[in-house]
Amino acid sequence: MTPNLQTARQTETVFRTENLNIYYGNFLAVKDVSIKIPKHCITAFIGPSGCGKSTVLRCFNRLNDLIKSFHIDGKIYYHDQDLYSSEIDPVEVRRQVGMVFQKPNPFPKSIYDNIAFGPRLLGYKGDMDVLVERSLKQAALWDEVKDKLKESGTAISGGQQQRLCIARAVAVQPDVILMDEPCSALDPISTLKIEDLLQELKEQYTIIIVTHNMQQASRASDFTAFFNVQANDKGQRTGYVVEYDRTEVIFQNPMQEATREYVSGRFG
Template identity: 70%
Template structure:
């Protein structure tokens, strides 16, 4: 049993304490405890099947949408239990936005992609202004300002992903979760999204799952390394090995497994 090493974090936006996640009767992730600080980028790294995306989805309750998924332990947002009685998962997802691996614009105009969520959430301000501000924050305004009535599906992959980031920003979250946001993108688009993350962290807390270790070193302030152990039934159980400032995880990790992973010995 590995006890993950942890950085000293004085202010916490999100926290998990002894988090276990089950899919049906199978334990998928065990005993994850970590603190996410405000306006920083935290990267989750590790081999496939170690629970990175599962833990990420716990933060905005998108695991609720998977039949049979169940969470034990504590997940808090500014100290409030996200799975407590009376907590509305839709409101959780408004405060804690999500950008997925594959860009998924709505089959609507670029303008409506941004306006739609804000409208549903009862936004009463100047919609044109919100659309422009969100697209500017996502560093895509100059590329789309003359074609706002055209379908978001007509954009390139990298532009679609930045449109999805703009859509997440438009509902004014505090946290943006990103599940391998660049895995479907070319290197130039990846660079644009990485630069964008650095700009966004001035206002938002970002948690990113990535298989790209170079990306983790380039963009994140803290890195959590997960690993998995095989069960007798052939399943995998993910667990947190080490969580520390990114520089430490990659240059001077505490755990041998972390050292082996970041040096490319497995994974």
């Protein structure tokens, strides 16, 4: 499914999935996803819980590899490389495709060491102070923490922790940042701060964000994929993509009735 790009500027594709099916053991969790994620845009995944939007997200940085029973068929291409080919190193993938999680998860280390963690792993030789400052500024956190860089990353507020996690992801200069409901644990003010931040970050990074919050998707994203879930006769619930298009199309003039119902709040 390709979003209607006639009205959009033509951009390069970062991720392309073809007939992607995701399994846990024999259980089909998500079926037949064929989407393209454009570069330097914010793509939102919305849908009811259990529809597999986070599962799809975690395929893009191969984080699902941590689950033993997980496997896929179909293809995911990242810049035309087959992401699940046996010669791909998932560790290298995750370094280029960063991730911000639902619950802020700073390491129990200092703010400085949280940011420096990734660059140190990668053998960064330059001036770490500069990199830390730059990353914190990119995450709009510098002014709030510049005087307490040695304090623990877990000692700041939840909203600040989440921006710290964004700064930490940005510090390794990824190509893509995946965000798995990054605001669901935050208050409305922190949420707005992060939404503003997203607009700045998309100048440099491709962003995919999973969200429960439809206002957030409509405010912040350029493209939106609506996921839904259907149960088979055995009661197994399988997610699929109903519709994928420019965000204003999804929210104002969707093709599918299910999408219209969901975005207008009549769903479920």
